[in-house]
Amino acid sequence: MSVYEKVVSYIKTYPGGIAWRVKKHSKIIEEHLNPGEEIIFIFCGQKALNLLDIFSTCIVTITNKRLLVAQKRLFWGYRLISITPDMYNDLTVYSGILWGRVTIDTVKELINVSKLSKKALDTIETEISEYMIKEKQKYKTNEDET
Numbered sequence: 057m058s059v060y061e062k063v064v065s066y067i068k069t070y071p072g073g074i075a076w077r078v079k080k081h082s083k084i085i086e087e088h089l090n091p092g093e094e095i096i097f098i099f100c101g102q103k104a105l106n107l108l109d110i111f112s113t114c115i116v117t118i119t120n121k122r123l124l125v126a127q128k129r130l131f132w133g134y135r136l137i138s139i140t141p142d143m144y145n146d147l148t149v150y151s152g153i154l155w156g157r158v159t160i161d162t163v164k165e166l167i168n169v170s171k172l173s174k175k176a177l178d179t180i181e182t183e184i185s186e187y188m189i190k191e192k193q194k195y196k197t198n199e200d201e202t
Contacts, residue, residue, distance in 0.1 A: 059085045062098045063115060070176035073155065074113070075100040077128060081115040084126035084134045093119045097183040099176060101169040103127055105157075116160075116169055118187050123160070125167055137167060141191035149181050160184070 057065075060082040067075065078100055089095075097118040103125065104112040114127040114135075123144070125137040139162050146161040156177040157170040172180065 058082070059089075059095065059098065059115075059117070062095060063100055066099050066176075070099075070173040070179070072173035073101055073176065074171040075102075076113045078113065078115065080128040081113060081126050084128055084136060085115055085117050085124055088124065088126070088136055088138075089119065090121065093121050095119055096187060097180075099169075099172070099180055101157075102171040103167070103169055105168050105170060114169065118183055123184070123187075125169075139167075141188055141194075144188050144192070147181060147184050147188075149177050151177055158184075 060079050063078045063082055067073070067078070081100070095117055098115060100113060100115045102112045103114040112127070114125055117124045117126070122141070123139040125139070127135045129135065139160065143163045144160070145163060148159040148161070150157040150159070151174055155170065156172045156174045157168060158172065158177070158180055160167040160169070
């Protein structure tokens with residue numbers, strides 16, 4: 057199943073969020089997947105906190121090696137954020153009247169993904185938290201050995 061098909065499956069499973077141009081964003085993820093890297097979970101929303109900004113769609117992908125946030129810019133270029141488990145700090149979930157939001161706290165920055173379907177918030181939190189807990193344990197055992 058392609059990245060785009062997985063995003064469409066997410067949108068059908070959790071309707072109500074706002075996401076545009078997901079095919080373009082999916083291509084960015086496909087370009088940057090490394091050999092042997094498999095997608096565990098994928099979701100899409102707006103990479104902005106402003107309620108009026110609905111043109112900042114991004115795709116967040118959890119792979120077996122890292123977390124990727126891809127955003128194809130409107131006219132030229134793109135933005136890709138790669139978060140390895142050692143750079144991950146915390147996850148915050150907000151549920152509002154219409155939509156939800158997750159904030160991924162990393163060592164360098166806060167990544168806000170908003171206008172998510174409220175039904176998807178539990179799944180997103182579980183997928184990210186479970187993955188990061190499992191992967192951070194591997195990093196701790198590697199540090200203990202040295």
